[in-house]
Amino acid sequence: MSIDWIISIATENWEMFLRGAWMTLLIATLGTVFGAIIGLLIGIINTIPKPERGLKRIVLKLINIILGIYVGFFRGTPMIVQAMVVFYGAAQAFGVDMDRTFAAIFIVAINTGAYMAEIVRGGIISVDKGQFEAAQAIGMNHWQTMIHVVLPQVLRNILPATGNQFVMNIKDTSVLNVIGVTELYFQTKSVSGNNFRYFESFFVACILYLIMTFVVTKILHYFEKRLDGPQNYQMIDDLEQVEGKKA
Amino acid sequence: MIASKGDRLMKNVIEIQHLSKSFGTHEVLKDIDFSVNKGEVVCVIGSSGSGKSTLLRCINLLERPSGGQIVYQGENILDNNHNINNYRTKLGMVFQSFNLFNNLNVLTNCIVGQTKVLKRSKSDAENVAMKYLKVVGLDRYINAKPHQLSGGQKQRVAIARALSMEPDVLLFDEPTSALDPEMVGEVLKVMKELAGTGLTMLIVTHEMEFAREVSDRVVFMDKGVIVEEGSPEQIFNHPQNERTKAFLKRTFKQ
């Protein structure tokens, strides 16, 4: 019976499974966080106003071109290939043996960063031009406008897409078994290599992946709701009445 | 001599000389000479595309003029080294589409410029904001977010936000054009009250009755030039220029 096998595999190897799941979650979480930061930085750099001429313009143009190549490269190639290139490339070129976990987080982060750069760009565009102009009209400079008006809205706008990326990363870290990180897929492969029960072993992994993505999705939804604040505002009279009753 | 110059500076809040603006080869403003005096309410009228918005946007440098001078407190603010952001705090701007900061509630919309740009303390800023939110009748709504307000309420918050910077002059670009008809009145009422307090205002509007009522001076623009200006009585009842007459005829026929 499969069910019995699944239960016995899960109970006998729970430590390996959990360690794998933990590693998967660690890589996906840190990769998403750093990736989101990379994406935000790129999005912000792209908004810096370019002067008509001069060195600053040339430098900014150059940076934009380099960032464009970065985004194009990492969106245009599979992560599994990037992992091989980065990990073995670093070993060959610099003679360094990267820590596998570090390499995994690094790859997920730069990969996510490339996607997030586009998402952030969309998030900034979706803040209407009128708000930029209103901020300028009260004398705010570019950075004040970005920090106090634009970025808070961008962060809210990109939250669903970031959550989506997080869920994808939880699943996609499985390809990183090619560089030998001990994430959930890697651990499951080891387990099934010992017992030759491929279906049952991977069924356990399947459940674990599902739990992780489900919980993460729920947590992110909760955050979105929290950020949006209360649906209705309270008029000041009402507030005073409420306070009055409390007193 | 010195005294008279001082008087003139006191009187002129802003003086525009030979202002021009082109978008590519399209010349939208042509050699505009124009000034706004302290305490004056000036309405700018004219048909669509005549350059009224462009004029306002050039005055607070949302558009960079192609030529001419904008003189504020005796200085040409188009000089390269002039501090534009500091100048902008002296001009309030109310937009057709409100342009409130969507992430901030009503009170914070009116505070953020004061604390971040004018560097006022939070409590000072709050007092100033509350004062002007009272003026526009929205002091009870300080906790609301922009998306929870009606168009008329949003525009009144936008007016309070501009007033909170305590500018020398308030610019309005068709403040009621994006509003449902039943909300136009509440915004015009606030503006009339402000005009009565001696605030300097420069208003682009299609509301002719309002312009006739509140203006000290009416400016008629057509095809990028100021065709005629004068008291409301002069412009509306005794227009001199044929283009002014034609425009008023078209407008009042509707």
Ligand SMILES: Nc1ncnc2c1ncn2[C@@H]1O[C@H](COP(=O)(O)OP(=O)(O)OP(=O)(O)O)[C@@H](O)[C@H]1O
């Ligand atoms: N950013 C721009 N680029 C190119 N042309 C522009 C731009 N802004 C305005 N124009 C042109 O300048 C002219 C004047 O426009 P403006 O918006 O100042 O007119 P307006 O008098 O405010 O009209 P309305 O009553 O419709 O608001 C128009 O022909 C318009 O097409």
Ligand SMILES: [Mg+2]
């Ligand atoms: Mg206009």
